[in-house]
Amino acid sequence: MKIACVMGSPRREGNSATIARHFLEKAAALGAETETFSLNTLSYRGCQACYACKTKLDRCILKDDLSLVLAAVQEADVLVLATPTYFGGISGQLKCFIDRTYSYLKPDYLSNSQPSRLAPGKKLLFIITQGHPDEAMFNQVFPLYDRFFRWYGYEDSRLIRACGVGSGGMVDLPERFLLEAEEAARDFIS
Ligand SMILES: Cc1cc2nc3c(=O)[nH]c(=O)nc-3n(C[C@H](O)[C@H](O)[C@H](O)COP(=O)(O)O)c2cc1C
Numbered sequence: 001m002k003i004a005c006v007m008g009s010p011r012r013e014g015n016s017a018t019i020a021r022h023f024l025e026k027a028a029a030l031g032a033e034t035e036t037f038s039l040n041t042l043s044y045r046g047c048q049a050c051y052a053c054k055t056k057l058d059r060c061i062l063k064d065d066l067s068l069v070l071a072a073v074q075e076a077d078v079l080v081l082a083t084p085t086y087f088g089g090i091s092g093q094l095k096c097f098i099d100r101t102y103s104y105l106k107p108d109y110l111s112n113s114q115p116s117r118l119a120p121g122k123k124l125l126f127i128i129t130q131g132h133p134d135e136a137m138f139n140q141v142f143p144l145y146d147r148f149f150r151w152y153g154y155e156d157s158r159l160i161r162a163c164g165v166g167s168g169g170m171v172d173l174p175e176r177f178l179l180e181a182e183e184a185a186r187d188f189i190s
Helices: 015-029 065-075 092-104 141-152 175-189
Strands: 002-007 033-038 078-084 122-130 154-163
Touching (some): 002 065, 015 078, 015 122, 015 154, 092 141, 122 141, 154 175
Parallel strands (some): 002 033, 122 154
């Protein structure tokens, strides 16, 4: 089983990255092959809305550091997206990546019963951290993106969400989130 992990935080040792790494370590111990991309270290542009992926190519026409990431995610059975909450949403780094995944949709995706260029049956783990301790705040983020990723073929998805962490730049994850990551790895790999 192949896992591609896309890290959306600029903090490589931050809270979301720590949960993601824990998941990946457990998954690797269970036999998965993992690959990690830290978006903040890459050079790339957001979607240019050129529609080349709908008119002349079956992939994104832009050639930059995201080309490799988009290809690796297409190949992988499991996608891990890890992000801090910024202004009630995902990080800008991750948003630009997700916009580029528009290239995964076929030209007639609105009417096609199989709208995605990705193979079906993939799994998605979304990891979101936020400073605000109230779980009712910003809880729209996962359902919003989950809907789009279901369209791509991610039929099995899971959220690990840590609230009330990272204020003032701290890495202060309670142990239970690492345990959640281990449990997710066991469930996804078995
Ligand atoms: C630019 C910026 C915007 C943020 N916006 C929010 C926010 O809207 N809501 C919130 O609860 N926390 C917000 N935070 C706090 C982060 O979400 C929190 O510290 C998170 O745990 C950091 O994750 P990381 O350690 O993986 O980078 C913000 C932090 C930054 C730097």
